[in-house]
Amino acid sequence: MSIRHVTIRLALAVLGLSAAAAQADDASFMPIADLGQANGEQIYQHICQGCHMPGGEGASGAGFYPKLAGDPRLASWQYAAVTVLNGRNAMPPFGLPEDRISETRTVHLSDAQVAEVVNYIRSHFGNTYADTLTAADIAPLPHPR
Template sequence: MKTRIIQGGLLALGLAALPAISQDEPASDALSQRASVDGRIQASDGKAIYEQVCQGCHMPEGRGANGAGNYPALAANPKAASAPYLAVTILKGRRNMPAFGSDRNQELFVAQSWMDDEQVAAVVNYLRTNLGNNYPDPISAADVAALRDPTGDRR
């Protein structure tokens, strides 16, 4: 019985991160808006990336959540003052948060989604200027690229 509860919880957690599917939209179209076959996130706008990738755990208003895990609040978060901190967190993950900086299939029970430097910069800039944060100095895609593994390995 415990196995079913755990499996159902993982399924529910995984589905929470997917975009809502309207009655007028075929399921395959809605799912393809999130990631391509190779796992690359499709959105390029910071708000859209947040809505499709981040808000499943950090909640729509960025307030975070506690329950099946601890998802820190991004709203009015003083750590958002550091664009590199947010970028490295997105690229490499932190604690139980997955890394979105790799284009390799990580050895998880599902294929890993990933973002390029422009997408990471876009979502960091969105987080720093929305959700109660007011840090207007942007991070660039070049800045994000410099934060990746210095060997150039996108792992």
């Protein structure tokens, strides 16, 4: 939960607004239309951690979700960015154009957001890669169509 959202919820509580009013700003959910405004941390916590887990530790069952904590493959930002854009194996693609996401029931992240979430992953969970990507780094990479 982001600091901004915590603040909003506290403010509503102080004002004594009804539970229903508070839910309109429920930090647990982004209105579908607002996903485009989400930053790297929010994207990770609302979407990625469903599979890769809150601490980036991954998980294992009949198959596994790779852990992001200390994953040596993250040394390549290109590897991480291409994976977010196109998916990998059964992982959904997040770089499809907005008008194509319903076909596979995924969501759309802009190049700037892909850069942000890759930056977030590569600088958290014990990862300390210092280079910071921008949308301009993502644009030339292969995108799904």
